């Protein structure tokens with residue numbers, strides 16, 4: 001699929017020279033999905049998918065296996081045709097255009113390098129397809145090799161590279177023609193954790209410099225939180241929530257998102273009247289002044305770091321627990337504990353010097369602020 005990635009008819013606008021300062025460039029395109037639908041037989045892979053991605057945004061499509069992430073990306077790339085709806089890049093409908101005319105850079109999980117070409121030739125390929133003069137090709141490839149820190153390996157063949165290096169080459173090849181949009185489908189999925197984290201950082205840095213719009217697909221919520229300007233959570237082909245990483249973490253709008261992004265404690269909660277909340281498994285009832293949830297059944301989402309062993313103050317909620325397990329993670333200790341009302345909850349503490357770690361069977365008093373409890377509805381699965 002790689003040879004068809006580039007638009008041979010339309011050379012890229014800017015020319016990257018040695019003098020070019022990448023940091024001043026901003027070439028990202030606006031992408032609009034308008035009511036895109038796609039079904040495979042009776043499976044509705046994407047329902048009425050509408051989303052506007054802003055120029056230069058790093059937008060991550062996050063969801064579990066089968067939620068429709070790749071379907072959305074493939075519709076944008078042109079590898080599959082939407083059943084209905086429109087997709088626009090900078091206002092221009094691309095829905096009837098083949099992939100090679102959409103001018104998108106792409107990186108996939110399986111590096112898909114040309115095995116018979118050197119690193120240099122792999123990266124030069126999109127430029128040769130565009131019939132760029134030789135000297136310009138050399139300049140650009142060398143510059144991009146520098147960006148991905150592979151200069152010394154220009155002459156190597158892909159089989160002589162590590163997985164991380166191969167993925168850097170794939171990335172270099174995707175950005176060498178300065179596409180206004182870069183699509184990435186689980187690009188780091190095959191790499192080990194340390195390398196993945198290092199490359200996450202590098203990709204972010206480079207995207208900042210290039211200013212291109214990135215649409216990134218992953219099922220890894222940590223990766224989504226680390227990299228994105230905004231995240232779209234997909235569930236069964238529908239958008240469950242769109243927001244910045246901190247919005248998704250601090251203000252999930254459903255039980256599903258609260259559970260999917262980060263760790264949390266989810267406990268049944270009853271709102272008797274606006275402002276009065278009972279969480280029976282914690283044995284607490286409290287008032288929340290700034291609170292607007294309708295009376296009825298909700299879930300309380302409480303992040304583990306919000307539960308603290310400290311004296312209660314003012315309106316704080318106090319919960320008495322018995323420690324079950326303490327997991328030592330270096331700078332942080334993670335605990336599981338049982339409340340006096342039978343619920344298993346998790347809390348997390350920064351470790352300070354010489355802190356004694358409570359042991360299994362010890363009791364502890366945990367405290368949290370009412371504003372740290374996020375009430376979320378349990379939206380049912382909608383089905384396909």
Ligand SMILES: Nc1ncnc2c1ncn2[C@@H]1O[C@H](COP(=O)(O)OP(=O)(O)OP(=O)(O)O)[C@@H](O)[C@H]1O
Pocket residue numbers: 040041043044045063064065066067068069070071072219
């Ligand atoms: N070519 C196809 N034929 C039939 N069903 C398909 C096809 N491609 C995808 N599907 C179905 O559409 C749904 C969405 O698939 P999609 O590949 O978009 O999910 P995904 O979120 O990318 O999953 P994963 O993380 O596993 O790649 C799934 O139920 C899948 O089985």
